[in-house]
Amino acid sequence: MSNLQRKNTRDRLISIALALLSLLFIAPILIVLMNSFKSKLFISSEPFRFPNTETFTGRANYIEGAKKINFFKAFGYSLFITTFSVLAVVFTTSMLGWYLTRVKSRFTQITYYLLVFSMIVPFQMVMFTMSKIANMLHLDNPLGVIVLYVGFGAGLGTFMFSGFIKTIPLSLEEAALIDGASPPQTFFLVVLPMLKPTAITIAILNAMWIWNDYLLPYLTIGTEYKTIPVAIQYLRGGYGAVDMGAMMAMLVLAMVPIIVFYIFTQRYIIEGVVAGAVKG
Amino acid sequence: MDKTLRRWAPLFVLPALICFVIAFLVPMIMGFVLSFFKFSTVTDGVFVGWSNYKRIFIDMDFIKALWMNVRFTVVTVIMINILAFFLALLVTRGVKGTNIYRTIFFMPNLIGGIVLGWIWLLIINGILLPKNATIITDPKYGFWGLVALANWQNIGYMMVIYIAGIQTINKDLLEAAEIDGANSWIRLKSVILPSIMPAITICSFLTLTSGFKLFDQNLALTAGNPARQTEMLALNIYNTFYTRSNFEGVGQAKAVLFTILVAAIALSQLALTRQKEVEV
Numbered sequence: 082m083s084n085l086q087r088k089n090t091r092d093r094l095i096s097i098a099l100a101l102l103s104l105l106f107i108a109p110i111l112i113v114l115m116n117s118f119k120s121k122l123f124i125s126s127e128p129f130r131f132p133n134t135e136t137f138t139g140r141a142n143y144i145e146g147a148k149k150i151n152f153f154k155a156f157g158y159s160l161f162i163t164t165f166s167v168l169a170v171v172f173t174t175s176m177l178g179w180y181l182t183r184v185k186s187r188f189t190q191i192t193y194y195l196l197v198f199s200m201i202v203p204f205q206m207v208m209f210t211m212s213k214i215a216n217m218l219h220l221d222n223p224l225g226v227i228v229l230y231v232g233f234g235a236g237l238g239t240f241m242f243s244g245f246i247k248t249i250p251l252s253l254e255e256a257a258l259i260d261g262a263s264p265p266q267t268f269f270l271v272v273l274p275m276l277k278p279t280a281i282t283i284a285i286l287n288a289m290w291i292w293n294d295y296l297l298p299y300l301t302i303g304t305e306y307k308t309i310p311v312a313i314q315y316l317r318g319g320y321g322a323v324d325m326g327a328m329m330a331m332l333v334l335a336m337v338p339i340i341v342f343y344i345f346t347q348r349y350i351i352e353g354v355v356a357g358a359v360k361g
Numbered sequence: 362m363d364k365t366l367r368r369w370a371p372l373f374v375l376p377a378l379i380c381f382v383i384a385f386l387v388p389m390i391m392g393f394v395l396s397f398f399k400f401s402t403v404t405d406g407v408f409v410g411w412s413n414y415k416r417i418f419i420d421m422d423f424i425k426a427l428w429m430n431v432r433f434t435v436v437t438v439i440m441i442n443i444l445a446f447f448l449a450l451l452v453t454r455g456v457k458g459t460n461i462y463r464t465i466f467f468m469p470n471l472i473g474g475i476v477l478g479w480i481w482l483l484i485i486n487g488i489l490l491p492k493n494a495t496i497i498t499d500p501k502y503g504f505w506g507l508v509a510l511a512n513w514q515n516i517g518y519m520m521v522i523y524i525a526g527i528q529t530i531n532k533d534l535l536e537a538a539e540i541d542g543a544n545s546w547i548r549l550k551s552v553i554l555p556s557i558m559p560a561i562t563i564c565s566f567l568t569l570t571s572g573f574k575l576f577d578q579n580l581a582l583t584a585g586n587p588a589r590q591t592e593m594l595a596l597n598i599y600n601t602f603y604t605r606s607n608f609e610g611v612g613q614a615k616a617v618l619f620t621i622l623v624a625a626i627a628l629s630q631l632a633l634t635r636q637k638e639v640e641v
Contacts, residue, residue, distance in 0.1 A: 092456045099451055099458070103465045109480050109513065116483065128487035173377035180373035184366050192378065199385050201627045203574050205598045206620045209613065210395065211388035213403045218383065232384025235377045264369040293473025295577045296599075310475040314581060329483070332476055339471050347464050350471070351521055358522055358563055 110336065117142055117333045121326030138326070143334070146316070146327030152334055155312040162223050162298070162308060163291045166230035170287050171280050173231055174238025179272055182243040183254075193243070200236040204296060212300040221301050229301065230291055238283050241357070245279040246272070285346075285353035292339070309335050396613040401606075413614035422589060423615055426597035433504065433593060434572030437511045441568050442561070444512065445519035452520065453527050463524070466517035478581020481510040485582075496583060503583040503591035510578055515571070519564045526560030527553070566630045573623055594619050 115131060116124045123136040130136075147153065181189045211229070215221055220228050249272075257267040273280075295310040303311050313331055317323050343350060366373075391403060396413055398406030417423050452462050469477070485496045485506040496502050530553055538548050576595035579585070585592030585600065592600065598619060601612035 092454070095451055095454050095456050096458070099456070099462050102448070102451075103462055106465055106469065106513070106517070109469075109484055112484060112487075113480050124483070125486065126490075128483055128490070169376075173380070176373040177377040180366065180370065184363055184370075192374075195386065196381065199381070199389075201624045202385075202389060202620055203595065203616075203623050205576075205595050206616045207385060207388035207392055208599075209602050209609065209616075210391040210403055211384060214383065214388055214391075220383070228380045229384040231377060231380035232382075235381040235385075239377065258365060264366050265372060268373070289471060293475075293577075295473070295475050295580075310473050310577070313479065314475050317584075325483070328479060332479055335476050336472060340468070343464075343468060343471055347467075351463070351467055354470070354518065355521055355525055358518075358567060359525075 110340075113329055113332050113336075116325075117329035119326070119329075121324055124325040124329060142326040142330035145324070146330040147334070149324070149327050150307070150312040150315055150331060152309075152312065152331060155307050155309045156334075156338075158223055158306050159292060159308040162226055162230070163288055166227045166234070166291050167284050167287045169227055169231050170234040170238050171284055174235055174283065175242045175273060175276055175280065176268065177235070178239045178242030179246055179268055181239065182246040183251075193239070196236045196239045198236075199233075200240065204233075208296060208300060215301045221305075223302065223306055226298060226302055229297060230287075233297070234287050234290075237286065237357070241279055241283060242276060245276060249275055281349060282353040282356045285350055286357045289350075289354075392613055393617060396610065396617045399607075399610050401609055409610065413610040414618075416608075416611045417615055417618070422592070423594075423597060425590070426592050426594050429504070429591060430573060430575075430593040433507060433511075433575075434569060436508055437515075437572050438565055438568045440508065441512055441515045441519055442564050445516045445564065446523050446557075448516060448520045449523035449527055453524055463517075463521065466520055468517065469513050470515065470518040472514070474575075474577025475581045477510055477514055478578045481506055481513075481578075482582055485509070497586040500587060500590035503586065506582055507575075507578065507591065510582060511572070511575070514578075515568060519568065522564050522567075523557060523560050526557035530556040562630070562633065566627075569626055569630075570623060573619075573626070594622075 112129065116128060118138060119132045119136045119142075120138045121142070123130075123132075127136070132138075177192075181193050215225065215229060219225065253271055254267055257271045258264070262270070293310060294308075295314065298306075298308045299311045299314070302308075307315060313328070313335060316328050316331065395403065395406055397408060397410060399409045399413075400406040448466060452459055452466075472480075482496060485502065489495055489498070489502060494502065496506050535548060535552050538552055543551070573593075574595060575593060576599065579591070579593050579596045580599075583591040585596055589597075589600075594615075598612055598615045601608050601615055
């Protein structure tokens with residue numbers, strides 16, 4: 082009896098602690114949301130106070146900010162680049178991963194090690210030369226950037242797909258080939274459906290990375306086509322002057338799609354990220 | 362199978378491989394070669410030997426950035442891992458709403474570095490308001506601001522990995538230890554810690570490399586201010602390339618050293634994990 086009571090008190094204490102910690106974790110987002118409705122003059126002078134009749138400005142910051150950085154255009158570029166890069170990474174790296182696992186030659190081995198090596202190299206190593214090459218090859222547009230993302234996503238994608246393919250028995254594929262299926266038919270009809278869990282993981286990891294990526298789009302297409310992170314950073318004027326009102330509103334608009342998406346897919350996202358961390 | 366597949370090599374290999382060569386392999390090789398050249402575009406190089414490497418150390422900015430980066434990484438690796446582990450312990454005690462807490466704690470990890478930086482700029486400046494200071498008044502404000510940001514971003518992520526580790530703990534063993542009168546410290550040390558060693562390895566590696574690679578957050582939160590004193594390695598390399606003329610070669614040489622540093626951490630981690638697996 083007393084043991085049960087002790088457990089109950091303990092559970093209640095843990096619940097309270099967790100509730101308080103959750104509040105602490107959401108607080109930064111709520112503070113930004115709150116300030117996005119305040120006139121910019123009061124954001125820096127009283128950031129932790131609720132808007133009142135004097136400081137409340139309604140949608141003004143949203144209208145001002147969206148106009149300043151052309152938010153909806155940036156949203157469009159981010160959505161286009163992320164969607165098509167993710168699709169391209171999933172398809173091309175699963176194909177490459179299958180080939181590299183099933184064909185053993187010096188070429189496939191070297192390619193595999195180069196891809197794994199690329200996962201370690203920090204972006205600063207290649208950023209200057211890569212952006213110049215992208216420029217020379219006319220890849221400095223939203224479509225061309227997809228090529229670059231496939232190139233940078235190739236390491237993790239191929240690594241994880243071939244890790245999974247190693248665990249599926251060869252017999253299914255061999256049976257398909259003996260029955261007269263061509264390798265593309267075998268891959269798309271037999272192998273690819275089995276890769277679904279890994280494909281979801283790869284899609285989630287790449288979507289999070291590409292949607293939030295700043296430096297690559299900034300260096301390659303930043304002047305003409307601003308994605309959301311580039312557009313937001315652009316609000317910091319040349320001399321560090323920032324319209325904090327517009328900034329708060331744009332931060333909210335930048336976070337809303339991510340949070341909505343997360344609420345509906347959180348199980349997959351958390352599982353995908355853990356799988357990526359453990360295997361990568 | 363090997364033979365039939367080889368005939369289709371171009372279809373399976375080329376899409377990802379061409380992108381990889383354009384975005385990574387050629388820029389990587391060119392970057393390494395150009396670290397021994399004086400250049401301003403990638404085609405006008407003049408061979409200068411080790412001169413770029415020597416010029417890195419003429420002024421102290423790179424060493425200062427390295428020192429700032431080391432301090433930041435040590436503090437964040439320790440804080441994030443301890444806090445994430447205890448949060449994981451709290452969340453796995455079986456109280457109601459565990460899933461909701463997990464979802465909330467993980468959420469900041471989805472927000473991009475630029476947006477994170479601006480959120481925390483508002484909060485840190487708000488906290489410093491009574492002191493009549495801002496984040497760029499004193500480098501220690503920027504340092505702890507970056508630490509707070511990194512904690513908020515990564516605790517939930519690492520917590521999820523620790524949860525996966527905690528779920529592998531043998532419940533019977535834990536109960537047996539409790540019956541035998543082992544106190545919570547002994548249970549933690551002899552039953553819990555050994556089972557979560559893999560999670561500790563993964564989490565310390567992830568926080569270690571992400572600490573050294575941090576860029577977006579550094580740019581958005583402090584941009585290295587005041588007087589470049591909160592500038593870390595990635596931002597220092599970026600500034601060397603893009604804010605100083607005639608320093609492209611030096612920037613590239615710094616990037617090579619940075620790559621060696623990050624690769625050394627990654628490889629020693631890999632060796633450590635391999636060794637552990639052999640022991641088990």
